[in-house]
Amino acid sequence: MPRFAANLSMLYPEHDFLDRFAAAAADGFSAVEYLFPYAYPAEVLTRRLAEHGLQQVLFNAPPGDWAAGERGLACLPGREAEFRAGITEALAYAAALACPRLHVMAGIAPAGMPWEPLQAAYQANLAWAAAQAARQGVTLLIEPINGRDMPGYFLQRQQQAHEVLAAVGAANLSVQMDLYHLQIVEGDVSTRLRQYLPGGRVGHIQIAGVPERQEPDRGELNYDYLFALIDELGYTGWIGCEYRPRAATSAGLGWLQRWR
Template sequence: MPKLAANLSWIYQEVPFLQRFGAAAAHGFKAVEILFPYEAPAVDIAAELKKHKLTQALFNLPAGDASKGERGFAALPGREADFAAALDKALDYAKVLECTTLHIMSGMIAPGADVKAMHKTFISNLKMTADRTAKSGITLVLEPINHRDIPGYFTNTTGQVEQIMKEVAAPHLKLQLDLYHMQVTEGDLTKRTERLFPITAHVQIAGNPDRNEPDIGEANHLYLLDVLDRLGYQGYVGLEYKPKTTTGAGLGWAAKYGIKA
């Protein structure tokens, strides 16, 4: 059965960041994910994880200044030093948090950008990262993000990520399969999930089209969780959604997975 991970950057917004770990544990979560844990010292986060017996399932490399539209550096020519610094920081946090899955954000396509040069830069940075982490036990993941929510994000489709993975040819570079994004961009969720399963290392869900609880909207994400179970998925499923009201009020659907509303 898929293991649910509370995304503390999206849910439990009712309480300050470091209090969200306890809130998640109180509802029965055994794992959490975070977009960017860097707002708190790694040792403080590690203390919360230990206190509440939680696993840090995933977090992102630093991605720059979101207020300026930055969404990562990995595919940006001329920003190689920024990417290397982001990788260093992420690896430091991963060691302290005992996190073994890191999401690498590719970055934004600027007006007039040379997309071929971006692809080349991305491959180069990914190969460097794969080499550095080859013996670390860390899995690196790439996520296609839809252009309705983030117009111009470089990695946009599962096919693009598959091609990038083939070129990098690192066994620990995998797909972060966000079913919400895939529904917006590509659809055909069940068949795509089945086809992509062998390269999938992490899954995220949210209801379509408004990114609320996964039992709300046009896509049957609860059915898709059963599909993942049938396929033998043993990884985490991150809950990366905006609760319609409070986090607790929207968790009734998750009782099957050991979560208490």
């Protein structure tokens, strides 16, 4: 049976962030993920996890200047020092939170810049980061993100992501397969699951309804079918619930109760 993690950056917006841990636990979640922990001391987050019996399964490395529109630094030549400082900070949080996975955002490709230096910077940065993460048993994830929600994002397709894994060659580098982004960019979701899950290089899955990014029981994807397929293919990792609730989060969790 799939194991579901609550994404606290999107779920429970009716609560302050630090109160979302209790809300997720009350709804039966045993694991959480979110975008960034850096606004809070690690010990504050660790205490919330412990108080509510929750496991931290994923968060993102620093993305650069998020407010200014940056969405990662990994593909940007000339930003290597800032990228490395961010990975160092992220790994310190991962150690404190006992979190085994970090998502490293690729970044927005600068307009007019040739592809080759971006690809070279991306692969070199990931190789360095994977070596640092391996020292503490952390897996790094890269995630194709659709260009409608995030115009110009460097990594958008599953094949591109798996080609990056092959080029970098780090055992602790995997793909974060978000089925919402996958459906928008490529479609044919069940075929992609059959193609990539058996290879063992998908380290995390995320879900949302398409196209509104709401609960997975709403929209054009048949998640009951997809969850059964994910089970059939032997995936045992977490599935992050990264969607925007239509109303109060708890009231929209009927789909989850069916899968418990």
